Amino acid sequence: MTACLLPASTTLASVPIRFVEPGEDGSLEGLGDTECAYLEATGFKPTAGRIALLPDESGKLSRVLFGLGPSGATDRNGLLPGKLADLLPAGTYRFENDPDDGALAVLSFALGRYRFDAYKAGRADGQGKDGGDDVRLIVPDWIDAEDVERIAAGISLARDLINTPSNDMGPAELEAAARQLAERHGAAVAVTEGDDLLEAGFPMIHAVGRASHRAPRLIDITWGDPSALKLTLVGKGVCFDTGGLDIKPAAGMLMMKKDMGGAACVLGLASMVMAAKLPVRLRVLVPAVENAVGGNAFRPGDILRSRKGVTVEIGNTDAEGRLVLADALALADEEHPDLLIDMATLTGAARVALGPDLAAFFSRDEALAVEISRQSHAVQDPVWQLPLWQPYEKMLESKAADINNAGSGPFAGAITAGLFLARFVEKSTSWAHFDAYCWNRSSAPGRPEGGEAQAIRALYALIRNRYAA
Known part of the structure; x- marks a missing residue:
């Protein structure tokens, strides 16, 4: 189990955490005189995210109060208990009562303890950690x-x-991480390099x-019963993007x-699916490359023939992610998966439209889109659907090839990127980008x-709901 989480059977002494909100007459029931006096002296109010560390008569920590804020308030969410991970002193804790979503509260606590300190002094194992075991939470027995x-x-x-960092996470290292994950779950790996x-x-x-x-490569992981319904995940693995000959400015x-966040997300999602032993035939495709500048770099104006046979004129070498995804999606599409999902850090336009916290998604399958949105809301992992607006396909027209990899103007960049990818998905009717x-x-x-794994909690909930026996 994650170092900061302990099983319900743990017999260690623990400090109770009580979740409180304004207007709860019973929220102070059972508190000792010292605890009540401390609350009165400090003027504690159960606003969202506020904490009170209550002492007993000897001055030791006896209880924690954590404010959830008013029911329905915009700053009240299921991830709020994750704030406890940085507010609590060292020790072992347990929930005294159930917050809005106990499982999400425990998860947010664990996610809040995450630290990436592999390059800090005294650390040489090259792995990020979850913050150690100085603050631990006993998982309630009513939570899975x-x-x-x-x-x-x-x-x-x-x-x-x-x-x-990219000096330690190139295509070969991403392949090694994929192989390590596959070995852990008994999956097969094939790599074309x-x-x-x-x-x-x-x-x-x-x-x-x-x-x-x-060297660039395509990583291909397969797991599960070959006769089961096919779930295919495709992740953009551009380990570093200079922009190519259309080079980015230094700040960019x-x-x-x-x-390579898309690749990281599908590997994280695949880890969940395999660990849960869901009854699917899982396939994970990661085109892993570095978009570098060199004498043999592909150029603006080049015309590339894709795996699908569609010819692509290069309008911008910095629109490279959709190129590697297109070949991988074409391969995925050849076997008609029941569900096909691709993930990518693809466009700045999506961030302009939705900001950093909302992952944009696109789908021609409206039933799938509705279910993604529903699961996103249920697990509080925010995503937002944008349209595959067909009239914008004309922005991708090329006079010399079947399609251009970059839109003809500054508008609708996320949508035209989605439309570009849609050209390479024909047989898979249930697809989301x-x-x-x-x-x-x-x-x-x-x-x-x-770094953050966006949308994969929502997708895991969707997949589990679809396929769990």
Whole structure:
């Protein structure tokens, strides 16, 4: 179990955490005189996220009060208890009462304890940690601790991969992480690397990655009963994006280690699916490349022939993510998966439209879109549907090829990227494309600053609901 979480059977002495809100007459029941005097002296109010550390007669910590705020308030959410991870002194704690969503509260506590400190002095194991065991929470017996654990582990995996700097997270290292995950769950892995990509029919993956000395590759993981319904996840694995010959300004490259966030997210989601042993035939495809500048880099104006046979004129070498995804999606589409999901840090336009916290998603399957939105709301993992507006396809027209990889103007960049990918998905009627930021610009409850696995809790809930026996 995650170091900061302990099973309900734990017999260690623990400090109770009581969740309180304004107007609760019974919220102070059972408190001792010293505790009540402390509350009166400090003027504690149960506003959202406020904490009171109550002493007993000897001055030792006897109880914690944590404010949830008024019911229905905008600053009250299921992840709020994640704030406790940074507010509590060292010790072992338990919930005295159930917050709005006990499982989400425990999960947010675990996610709030996440730390990426692999490069700090005294750490040489190269792994991000969850903050150690100085603050621990006993998981209530009414909560599915195993499910909380698998979700936390999947998110931590994705965060670690995103946070790792690109000098230590190139295509080969991303492959190694995928192999490690596959080995843990008994999955099979096949990798097509370097010039073999051309022979195997992945010319656009090869073109994007060929200028780097770190060979491009397609990572292909399969797991589960081959006769089960097919679930395929595709993740953009651009381990660093200079923009290619259409080079980014220096400021635009500062966070490009996170451009493999889509790959990190699908690996984290795959970890959850396999750990839960869901009855699916899972396939994970990760085109892993570095978009570098070199004498053999692909150029603006080049025309590439994709795996699908669609010819693509390069309007901008910085629109490379959709190229590698297109080859991988074409491969995925060939076997008619029951559900096909791709995830990518694809466009700045999606961030302009929705900001950093909301992952945009697109789907031609309206029933699937409704279910994604429903599960997103249920588990408080925010996503927002944007349209695949067909009239905008004309923005991708090319005079020399079947399609251009970049829109003809400054508008609707996230939508035209989705429309580009849609050209490579024909047989899979249940497909969704996610365009996420995969980064927390500042810390929030359960979401420390740094790499973030967006939308995968919602997708795990969707997949489990669809396929669990």
